[in-house]
Amino acid sequence: EEDPRINGIKTKIRVVPDFPKKGIMFQDITTVLLDPKAFKDTIDLFVERYRDKNISVVAGIEARGFLFGPPIALAIGAKFVPLRKPKKLPGETIFEEYELEYGNDRLEMHVGAVEAGDRALVVDDLIATGGTLCAAINLLERVGAEVVECACVIELPELKVCCRKAEAQGEAIVHAC
Template sequence: MASKDSQDPRIARISSSIRIIPDFPKPGIMFQDITTLLLDTKAFKDTIDLFVERYRDQNISVVAGVEARGFIFGPPIALAIGAKFVPMRKPKKLPGEVISEEYSLEYGTDKIEMHVGAVQTGERALVIDDLIATGGTLCAAIKLLERVGVTVVECACVIELPELKGRAKLGGKPLFVLVEGEGA
């Protein structure tokens, strides 16, 4: 994996802790497995610390984590910067009243949902996930938050697969990533 900031030794540690699984879940996919990152307590802490250092002074009131791996990184970041954590879930996973946003997949569509009232107009949000590939899920999260009057300050991911051009789908929203992944 290529580093976004080769000067910071934490980036190299994070990058080297991410396991690549060829041909998973289907032939031709180079799966970026973060479970090995989570097993490395130093690399996991470094990941959280780098995000917290970036967002600590940006007046973010909401950390919106995209299901499911955004749920791993979002809560510790939210706690550290004094923000609330809002889960962005797949359909029929939240028990209360929800609003949803549909997005395109390679074949078909999917949705993400958020509880009505979880965020308020005027709040400032960070959207977090483990990886950006085609950008569909992050784009849907941005649209969902903006629909209810939230300002999305930035999106953040541990890994980016730049050859899939997901960054281009974010409508100009800034994207912060720690490492670039190998092959799609």
């Protein structure tokens, strides 16, 4: 049974063909943010799912995980930790590399932001291959946190998901894995 709010959110996601390059159908969530009801419904669906799960930290992935993570963190009473692209964080960091179509990228996290025993929710706008979420999970587990779930607004089901925590469920939108 799909929540009726999900279809409303779906209609607000703009699909832009051939961006950032030919053949890519870009899933643009900025049009969800333009609609206060769709934006609120998106946050509410996650808050309803995670409010009673004892989550102590929401880790948001740069860049669009920074749009959805903080309102979820505030609503469930968790701290927010940004997982950033290289050389953005000023303090001591640890990093995990992941593969892109061409080359590598990495995610960095401040040392001390997440502690052993923290219960983490990872938030991003979209899961494609799952490589980015895997790097996030590894960062959190390295410092002794338990990753309870990963939450994404959009899943691209045609791509093979390689993330172990991303194999469980297959719903298309407001996706939890």
